[in-house]
Amino acid sequence: MRSSLLRLSTSLLALSAVVAASGVATARPGGPAADRERPRTGWSAGWAAPVQRPSAGFEPNWAETGFADQTVRQVVRVTGGGTAARIRLSNRYGTAPLRIAGATIARTAHGASVHPATLRGLTFGHRRSVEIPAGGETASDAAPLRLAPFESVTVTLYFRRPTGPATFHAQAYAGSYRADGDHRGDRTGAAFTERTHSWYHLSDVEVTGGGQGDGKARDTVVAFGDSITDGFGSGNDTDQRWPDLLAERLAAAGTPRPVLNSGIGGNLLRHDSRWYGERAGARFPRDVLDKPGVRSVIILEGLNDIGFSEVDLPTYQPNPQISADEVIASYRELIGRAHARGIRVIGGTILPFKGAEYHTARSEAKRAAVNEWIRTSGAFDAVVDFAEVMASPSDPLALDPAYDSGDAKHPNAAGYRRMAEAVDLTAL
Template sequence: MSVMPPTKEAETGLAPAATATTWAAAWTTSMQRPSASFAPNWSEEGFASQTVRQVVRVTVGGDAVRIRLSNAYGTGPLTITGATIAACTGGAAVQQDTLQHLTVGGKRAFTIAAGAELASDPVPFRVVPLDKVTITFYTAEPTGPATFHAQALATSYRTEGDHRDDTDGTAFAETSQSWYHLSGLDVTGGPARLPGVVLFGDSLTEGVGSTLDADRRYPDVLAERLASAGRPRAVLNQGIGGNRVTVDSAWHGDSAVSRFRRDVLGQPGAGTAVILLGINDIGISEVAQASPFPTFAPYTEVSADEVIAGLRGMIQQARTAGLRVVGATVMPAGPSAFSTPRSEAKRAAVNIWIRTSGEYDAIIDFDRAVGSPEDPFRLDPAFDSGDHLHLNDAGYRAMADAIDLADLG
């Protein structure tokens, strides 16, 4: 059984049983500790005698796949009674002749230790860029609270009993907009591929404000651009809503500096990291003063210099690992509670450093790409989702279109 702690996975990107195979991450998400989070979800209760079905879209192809499951924030061992993979045909339905059972060490049932991540055995399963794949797992025994990703912007499904082999999806009447335990899908074989691009950030990378189940986050649009240009490569979305550079949060994930090794350096086949972070460090202390919101705790005051120091540390980590590092400027947030004269001064200082320091290999100026032409402290109204902080589908497309593909390496 290929079980290991996340720190080891971050060093190699491979489970011990698979070191002879070259894997590339084709889809990923960042794991979070169980919480009530932004919307009702199943993380705190976990699962018992239930089947969970989740749909993901891969960004590169291959001839064989494996999945990665995480119990990073589990309080005890997680036993998966069985899991399957299949091509998605819409909603919870799958294509019958593609459905296969997944194993670990040749066994359908397996256990993941608390704090660990596990990679399944490879299965022959051909995928091409932008294919949708369905992963289903059944747990006969109570799992305890579930490691998850809160804001998937995609529908996951649940039902009572063992429905791993169901193909029409009708049993899956319960839905959630989070991903549970599933942290990655890797591919091997197929055509030669360019190194993957990890987009590392907060809710603006995660895609908050985009249309549910429509794959209109900026990483999705970037993957489509690369595929249309005949240069498909993995585009991996490692955004967590509310995430901060320097501050750990029960609701918004471990700090970026502490999760960078797992979520960026731990992705097999990655060659470039794009970092878009800082607005939450800058804005949350302003929200605390105006009207405290419990999910934002702790309300740690963070200076522009501290944000820059955190970004610098991530650049150093990436360079040590041989990755190209691209920096993205922090976008405006007026007139939301995040935007005050003090926070705007911090944002300006961070953006000046990003643009002029020369510490990144390339720069993406999202601030100018989606900001209002008339007001530098606001998003362009055509791109504003309505909360003055997050973008709509058009705004995320503008972000993806602002990237010079050559800057990705």
């Protein structure tokens, strides 16, 4: 009897997603006040990515041109599971309302193809389409979809009208696919002939039900940082970033927990950048504090503030000298805001970068001072000494060659695994 009722309930949820009301739902505006009012009850984190302004990025992408009568299919891997899912879409950096003509979600098969039996139509306020105001965001209604931790999910968005430049996440290191026309219901990936490694408008996948993702546990871990957290050098479609591997460690230890990656390549503590996202303090509320069920955050930032002081980059202007004391002041700000919300804060020491383009005696002295403060100040609830475990045995100022992706500052896949292994799971 109970199984019959469960099948009936699932069927009704699926039917409601297909037989939606006509018309267009209107999302609410964004902004800090709206962020604080997000109704998260009953939902847990599955996956998330911080959003950025449209820019040329680090490799070709579609952010500056946007979309018109095109379908975008994006693949992400959840670290929390459940029996129903919803997505969050962002138009934070849009200058005009964003119209989503339709959307679907499914379990990923391979590439741009999906498992046909799992394809679900998404609705927004029980309508198939939604309009998101400039600066705003929206969440879909729940869709019945059973997802296990570490399963890949495919989100497909159809843009009938021109969107203008797209709010996005530049360095996804995962495939996103594009097709002309409306292909949101395609089972195969044949129509999706274009590909980039960025995510567009998609900021969250949230889950509920099934004993996991019931919204009651406060156990989410957020990794907050720059390109080393974002996963530069880990490879595309490999899920070898250190937060991915940390989530796998937690599951293997019998303590599975959602781990969200809130890294942005090039991100800074002290300044905003068109390419590298808003400064850490400005994005901390939406990328950490307002995620569902956050228990702890691991902060690994500051390398770019120190390094960019030494070089003149067209993608980051101005490039003022940033002192170690200024970096530490920014850490204190983030720690205070997290503690005010009852969130534990783990400090990650800045990795060695001797041989990188911005390594100088002055930048090395700043790194040493900041790392000493992280280790000894007692300001953090715990410390993970990434610098120590990643240093070359023959030169503590340099990255271990076994862990170097080739640029003297970003780890490779083996290095990211070593970073995940360095985290004391009990500190979380």
